[in-house]
Amino acid sequence: MSMGHYTNLTDPRTELEVVRDWNGVDQVVLRSPRGAYARVSLHGGQVLSWRNDRGEELLFTSSKAIFKPPKATRGGIPICFPQFGNSGTLEQHGFARNRIWALDEEHPPLNQNDNNSKASVDLILKPSEDDLKCWPHGYAFVFVQYVFPFLL
Numbered sequence: 001m002s003m004g005h006y007t008n009l010t011d012p013r014t015e016l017e018v019v020r021d022w023n024g025v026d027q028v029v030l031r032s033p034r035g036a037y038a039r040v041s042l043h044g045g046q047v048l049s050w051r052n053d054r055g056e057e058l059l060f061t062s063s064k065a066i067f068k069p070p071k072a073t074r075g076g077i078p079i080c081f082p083q084f085g086n087s088g089t090l091e092q093h094g095f096a097r098n099r100i101w102a103l104d105e106e107h108p109p110l111n112q113n114d115n116n117s118k119a120s121v122d123l124i125l126k127p128s129e130d131d132l133k134c135w136p137h138g139y140a141f142v143f144v145q146y147v148f149p150f151l152l
């Protein structure tokens with residue numbers, strides 16, 4: 001699999017790999033030359049870990065987190081869509097946290113003119129028929145680009 005299609009790495013020293021988690025879901029792992037680290041799961045398109053170059057975890061994950069679909073992971077950076085909390089008729093924080101996202105190969109980088117060293121991960125969620133039945137407001141897809149500025 002060509003990783004270059006999935007991320008916009010402006011620092012060629014950055015290591016990137018796609019690994020499979022214990023549920024068979026892909027995760028994108030980024031490592032900077034100085035040891036900073038990020039892990040993004042395609043389950044929910046969620047950032048699960050972000051560590052600085054001193055190895056310190058910058059994101060909270062609950063000790064009660066359940067890392068198994070269809071339960072959303074409690075912690076990291078979740079994508080709450082199309083509702084937050086119980087503000088609508090859907091499951092808490094919407095269904096996007098419980099879907100398997102895809103790495104987006106087609107979207108052009110949003111930060112094309114920014115020469116700072118960094119890496120980004122592009123993710124896309126396309127609605128299923130069932131999604132459109134329970135949330136019939138019509139949308140083509142949800143696109144998310146995470147930009148990690150630690151890769152210096």
Ligand SMILES: O=P(O)(O)OC[C@H]1O[C@@H](O)[C@H](O)[C@@H](O)[C@@H]1O
Pocket residue numbers: 072073074075085092093
């Ligand atoms: O427990 P979940 O579904 O992962 O949601 C995370 C948290 O989301 C918050 O919005 C709620 O106030 C918390 O009660 C909840 O624990």
